[in-house]
Amino acid sequence: MSTTQGPVGVIQCITEITPLWVRVQGHTHVWDMRLATSALPRETLAAIFAWQIDRKDLEGRKRVARFYIQARRYREAVEELEKILNDFGDTPGIREQIEPILRQVRQMSAQQLLEELRLRERAGQHRLVMEALANFPSEGVAGGILEQVRQMVADYERRQAQLAELKRQVDETWKQIRDSNLRARLGAIRDEILAELNFNNMDRLAAFGQLVADPDLSAEEKFALAASGWVQGGLEPTTKLPQTASMYNVRQGIIEYLQAPDLLERERIFDRLRREEACTPAIVARIVAALKPPEPIPAEAFIPWSEAFRPAAEKHPAKDEPSNGPAAGEGEDAPQLSAEETARQAEAPDAERAAAEEISSGLAGKTELQFAPGFYRLSVQGLPSAPPVTYWVQLPPEYDPYRRYPMIITLHGAGSTPQMQIDFWAGEWKPGGWRQGQASRRGYIVVAPAWAAPYQKQYQFSAAEHAAVLAVLRDVCRRFAVDTDRVYLTGHSMGGDAAWDIGLAHPDLWAGVIPFVATSDKYIPLYWQNAEYVPLYFVCGELDGDRMVTNARDFDRYLNRGFNVTVVEYLGRGHEFFFDELHRVFDWMERTR
Structure with missing residues (x-):
């Protein structure tokens, strides 16, 4: 520790371990503190238990397994329980006692993995979750947990199918526009939607998905629904294609305005925007809210x-x-952990x-x-x-x-x-x-x-x-x-x-x-x-x-x-x-x- 007289070496010892905290006391100085047990690496805990517990002591080995379970370290608990069965399998009644607990701990481990998947799903890490679901362990896992996994898999498959269908419908609708010149001008919009539509933004095409089969709407009106919903974040889509084309002009102008290096250039862009049909406060607010970040990463x-x-x-x-x-200079005690640790x-x-x-x-x-x-x-x-x-x-x-x-x-x-x-x-x-x-x-x-x-x-x-x-x-x-x-x-x-x-x-x-x-x-x-x-x-x-x-x-x-x-x-x-x-x-x- 650092003191006003310079560094002083202190020997600390772990004197008590619980599933929630460990007690650390000074051996050379008066010092009593607590650390979260979760802060201890598994290797450190294993070394402590190996030193304290005789590997031939069945009850001691059980206490170690119980500790891991209470600390929610289910992987270590499974490993310890399996070693107990391997070392003491011939002891009368031991299998009847340990095997039900081992099955239960495996369920806890699977449930923990499932909770981690849900956390990652909420964080938008869908590819990772789908890969993990495809390789989710099933041996010895309860049907209830596997059913939850199947439901998550089914939900992702449904969303993947919906995403593919939306892309197909946008493409087909664009192809059905009769005016070839108009279709060519709208090609960039169609390409953008097909390239960038994903799980995080597919709700922008909700109105299009609901009305794409409506026989009373023309292909131009349906495509306007898709494009206007896309550029406004799914809010207030319109069937008016000229207004939709104006929205894209406004969006491009907004991006240029935000990237403009000086006031003169921004005023020129703003003057051009004011003449656009879609340059109203409400539409501009929706477009800005749905924009990707305007500045590129160099x-x-x-x-x-x-x-x-x-x-x-x-x-x-x-x-x-x-x-x-x-x-330095404060002369107070504090634990010595490396920056790497x-x-x-x-x-x-x-x-x-x-x-x-x-x-x-x-x-x-x-x-x-x-x-x-x-x-x-x-x-x-x-x-x-x-x-x-x-x-x-x-x-x-x-x-x-x-x-x-x-x-x-x-x-x-x-x-x-x-x-x-x-x-x-x-x-x-x-x-x-x-x-x-x-x-x-x-x-x-x-x-x-x-x-x-x-x-x-x-x-x-x-x-x-x-x-x-x-x-x-x-x-x-x-x-x-x-x-x-x-x-x-x-x-x-x-x-x-x-x-x-x-x-x-x-x-x-x-x-x-x-x-x-x-x-x-x-x-x-x-x-x-x-x-x-x-x-x-x-x-x-x-x-x-x-x-x-x-x-x-x-x-x-x-x-x-x-x-x-x-x-x-x-x-x-x-x-x-x-x-x-x-x-x-x-x-x-x-x-x-």
Whole structure:
């Protein structure tokens, strides 16, 4: 641990283990703390049990299996129960006792896998889910679970058939347009619909699908229904083909307007748009809401796979801030976990990791990767007098610009890096080109700007820092499909200070703000009233210097007035990443929209 006299070595021991938490006590110093059991790797638990439990002790082996079941580590439970049968199969009555439990645990494991599939389905990862459903284990699995799997498979088959039929109907309707010149002009619209129609946007053609068989409508009117629904997000489709053609002109004009480099060009485009029949406030609002992000991703933003996938020791400095001990000079105790382990533990807990790995491995590329999937490095100008702000973006698996995604903007601490923040929220890269962290599993975009100056040790409460974060937010929303009602700001240590300040300064921009090990200072106490308008989730350590005392005044103001504020304090712990809080943070974000 770090102290005012320099680093002090502390030997810690795990002295008690429960399915929910483990007790860690100091051997050389007085220190008593708790960690989530889900934070322990399966290898560590197995080593502890192997040391403590005699492999010839049947009752002890049963206790190990019972522990795994209570901790929802069903894969390990199945393995232990099978080993018990193998080692003690000749013991009278043991098979009659263990085999029913083994069958039940296999059901629990299958149910856990099914829950993971439903989570991925809600996140829009349909290809991955379909592949996993096709390979869902059936041996020894109860009929009720298999029936749920069959229903999911049937639902996907129904949607695939509906999608194929919609594409066929759009194509046939376009071919039935009698005027060859008109049909040629509408060819680009037809090509776009056939190329980009998918599960996430097929509801745009709902009206067309219902009326395509109506004999009273001409082919031109039916195609207008499809095209107008497509461009307006399925709202207020029309059978008037001239108005539909005007909608496409308006959409193209809007894209050009948003991409225009100067005011003169925007005024020229706007003057042209005003003459279009479909340029009304209501139609323009619907078109804008249904637009894909207008700014393309430049070629130089793609990050080579060889650069993204590096050994953890190369990516994570040996000494990080937040260090896994307290900030230097504070002299308080905190657990010593490596940065590599911190990033790894931010992934799915071991209770879920088996299911997550089984599913996520389907994301692995079949060929050698040239670029890291969905991983980009971009830059944007903050204040005119400041250098451009570089930021990193990790998109969720199967990202689709027609789907709106929640987004996390995460601010690094001193001595830390934006890439480490991406790893914390989205998980580290796996060799096949996929991540299995919480943001990846749940379908969140993660953005990490290099918002601070090199070697900066404290948040400066400056206009340049505010401008850097807000410019990144604006640029990301222009390039990626962000649900702007679900943008969350977070940060660790110095980055937590910045998140707290910027969150309160601009409460209308955020669905929630999540400062980790942050300190209230300077302007934060001055506009505390803004906490009424933005949900806050603080993660703190009891032994993190005097931060809890410093923050107490603001916490009291928020909580006594009933603001939507959560304060989580970990007893016996200090200045950390607090990876074991991630799952509750995501549950909170799901409820905070």
